[in-house]
Amino acid sequence: MTDLFTTPSMRLTQVDAGAIERELARLWSAATKTEQTGGVALMRACVFNLVVLTDAAHVAPVTNIIARLTALRPHRAIVAALDGDDDATAPQPRLEAWVQAHCTLAPPGRPQVCGEQITIMAPRAAGPYIPGIVLSLLEPDVPVVLWWTLDRLPDHALLANLQPVADRLILDTARMPGGVDTLHAVRSLIDAGVAVGDFVWGRLTPWREQIAQLFDAPPALRRLRSIERVTISHVPRGATAALLLVGWIAARLDWRPSKVHHTGAVLSRPDGGSVRIERVEVATETADDLVSAALETTDARFTVTRSATGSHLVACAIIDDLTPIERAVHLPTLDAATLIADELRLAHHDPIYEAALRQALDLAKQQPTPAPE
Structure with missing residues (x-):
């Protein structure tokens, strides 16, 4: 410091x-x-x-x-x-x-x-x-x-x-009441030409990086387009973060809303397959926003999990017939000063955030799945 x-x-x-x-x-x-x-x-x-x-x-x-x-x-x-x-x-x-x-x-x-x-x-x-x-x-x-x-x-x-x-408006939707209504209001600002930066999105950067890096190896990359299930576990105050993370995954892989069940949403993949999306609300005070993210295929499971201490993320790739790969990475403390400095790397709009926000709002009708007792 x-x-x-x-x-x-x-x-x-x-x-x-x-x-x-x-x-x-x-x-x-x-x-x-x-x-x-x-x-x-x-x-x-x-x-x-x-x-x-x-x-x-x-x-x-x-x-x-x-x-x-x-x-x-x-x-x-x-x-x-x-x-x-x-x-x-x-x-x-x-x-x-x-x-x-x-x-x-x-x-x-x-x-x-x-x-x-x-x-x-x-x-x-x-x-x-x-x-x-x-x-x-x-x-x-x-x-x-x-x-x-x-x-x-x-x-x-x-x-x-x-x-x-x-040039930019920076806010923290996690601090604002209204949940999905707040995200709708942010989208209205964007549609009106305002370049918005959201601290929730900034705090998701380590999660997005680790999820992306899980698919660097060819065996994992080959399974990226055949994911069948995504499960995001979050604490109550992390509902907005969970929505935006799912929205980011769906936007990057070009998944489209198909239908909504009481247990989650189903999206359509470009190849015609389906992906079930679930957001699980977990009652714990040891995590900040997100607890874990899991992406699964018929023969593989890719996870990113916050450690019990909250000091690092554990990324794990398990593919049938291959040795599991696991790594732990330090989870940096992202205070407001750091988040603002990161936002300044963009001169105006953030197209990746805006695409994730649009997808998140398309999924917002889904209610969090209760955590198993």
Whole structure:
């Protein structure tokens, strides 16, 4: 983990774009004077704008994530934190703001790379003021990423004002109520032209990699097109992840919905064969989202299972008349900073995620199969 240093926040007495920019100038001027008097050299960097929509209770954890993200991708963060309840009868809303810098502690002889954070605290009634302030504070000529941390679906009025300049919208559908309804809402955003990144999808990356690698060997690859059953086990909060994983498998192998039984869905393969899909809900607290994934043919079984400790995944290929192959791989900790950095590898839309989402929604009518007692 890279060592980080965050400057004390500098609170503003006046909140407007001009006042915020002047405070930022003073912040960097003070840093430059420190450098000139023998301090460590600082390099101010910004490869993208990160606009964060959150609430007042989450400002501190969001700031910690922004600081960690600075070590991966230095940027300008604009945090708009809403406080209190909506109250249309409230007097003229009062805004508060402060600025601070996040710097990596570089080895001797190398400059500290720094990003900056602008935090604006506003009552919920002041929501309509937020887009104008944010737009005036964006660094030009670099991408704009909107990170929606609120537990409810993105407000379309707010998105309508920010969408023209936002290159990506990042959210976490696992945190939002509604399950399948939330996924439908995300698809509506995509259909409207919004490039969406979902933390649920990012956390599935190790699972997708291990499933794909199970079919690298020729004997396994020959059986890929003849899979007859897919079973995904998940904890209750992992229902969205399970749907997206099944959707990804179906989309990559060009399976099409055929019919739904009470025990699962049946999909049609391109060769005319059938694949039964089952999602099994498991009551356990030792797993995060997914427990296991199994793909089966008449003579083979391919599985990826989370270890009891949650520290690694175990991938196993069992093919008749062949020696079973098993490997354990470390399961990395994918915090929000890492997930956002991964999302930035894509400039706009993620066609693989969007195809998986469409397939997942086609399968959403299936109810999870109860776990055997």
